[in-house]
Amino acid sequence: MAQLTKSQTEFFRTQGYLVVEDAVDPGLLSELQATFAAWIEESRGQEAPYGETINGRPRFDLEPGHSAEQPALRRVNAPVEVSEAYLRAMADSRMTDSVAELIGPNVKFHHSKINAKLPGGRTEVKWHQDFLFTPHSNDDVVTALLMVDEVTAENGALEVLPGSHRGPLHGIWHDGVFTGAVAEEVAATCRPQAELCTGPAGAVCLMHSRLLHGSAPNLSARPRTLFIAVYSAEDAVPLSPNPMPNRHEGLIVRGERSGRIRSIAYDIALHQLPTTASFFDQQAKHPDAAE
Numbered sequence: 516m517a518q519l520t521k522s523q524t525e526f527f528r529t530q531g532y533l534v535v536e537d538a539v540d541p542g543l544l545s546e547l548q549a550t551f552a553a554w555i556e557e558s559r560g561q562e563a564p565y566g567e568t569i570n571g572r573p574r575f576d577l578e579p580g581h582s583a584e585q586p587a588l589r590r591v592n593a594p595v596e597v598s599e600a601y602l603r604a605m606a607d608s609r610m611t612d613s614v615a616e617l618i619g620p621n622v623k624f625h626h627s628k629i630n631a632k633l634p635g636g637r638t639e640v641k642w643h644q645d646f647l648f649t650p651h652s653n654d655d656v657v658t659a660l661l662m663v664d665e666v667t668a669e670n671g672a673l674e675v676l677p678g679s680h681r682g683p684l685h686g687i688w689h690d691g692v693f694t695g696a697v698a699e700e701v702a703a704t705c706r707p708q709a710e711l712c713t714g715p716a717g718a719v720c721l722m723h724s725r726l727l728h729g730s731a732p733n734l735s736a737r738p739r740t741l742f743i744a745v746y747s748a749e750d751a752v753p754l755s756p757n758p759m760p761n762r763h764e765g766l767i768v769r770g771e772r773s774g775r776i777r778s779i780a781y782d783i784a785l786h787q788l789p790t791t792a793s794f795f796d797q798q799a800k801h802p803d804a805a806e
């Protein structure tokens with residue numbers, strides 16, 4: 516059954532993003548919330564990023580200033596490897612169906628993560644385009660950001676520049692340093708025209724991989740947890756190593772394998788792979804990063 520209306524698919528095509536409510540069942544949403552709450556409890560006993568992904572990086576990343584009293588778990592890498600609930604949300608939910616309507620019918624999975632902004636946390640995400648981190652042979656690539664908590668204007672919502680997926684790809688290397696963020700001149704043109712992607716828990720923002728976006732710190736007393744899953748059309752082939760290698764990469768989540776490669780032309784600098792728990796450390800090298 517179709518999940519999206521014609522006007523929703525048209526909105527995605529022209530604006531490069533779309534917020535859809537009730538992307539997972541209420542029961543699954545509660546499981547996602549409870550699993551994340553348990554991970555926060557576990558983080559109270561840790562002083563540094565911990566756990567391990569299949570390429571030997573920490574699975575759980577802590578924000579500087581994290582403590583047992585004020586836990587600041589800001590990232591879980593590849594949560595679908597360690598949680599059946601997150602795996603189900605990624606591989607078999609209304610979120611998966613909606614992605615298939617935008618870039619399917621054949622859709623495969625690339626990688627996933629949780630980005631959390633706990634109350635009082637300082638984490639912000641500087642403006643960038645995901646495609647620069649995950650170039651594929653064509654750009655039918657979607658980042659799905661599932662709101663595990665309600666997302667409001669105050670708790671660090673995603674900010675996007677509508678229509679920017681049809682514009683240029685902006686470099687994220689500056690003076691020989693990989694910052695993972697666009698130049699300040701570009702970010703300054705985005706901010707005045709940015710739209711906020713807010714919604715109730717269970718809503719998803721489906722974002723074209725070329726769309727310019729960022730997000731501000733959480734200034735509220737409520738947490739903001741996003742489960743982020745990256746999908747591509749099955750005939751889009753990754754052109755660089757996965758920044759988050761995981762054992763589900765390439766899983767066909769809707770449709771079937773076609774055995775074909777479809778390509779478009781573009782020219783970008785190869786991204787730098789992260790060596791620490793998350794790209795927040797790469798973005799901290801940006802000349803405008805707070806000390």
Ligand SMILES: O=C(O)CCC(=O)C(=O)O
Binds near residue numbers: 630640645671728743
């Ligand atoms: O967590 C956020 O607010 C944004 C996430 C993001 O920009 C990304 O994962 O590319």
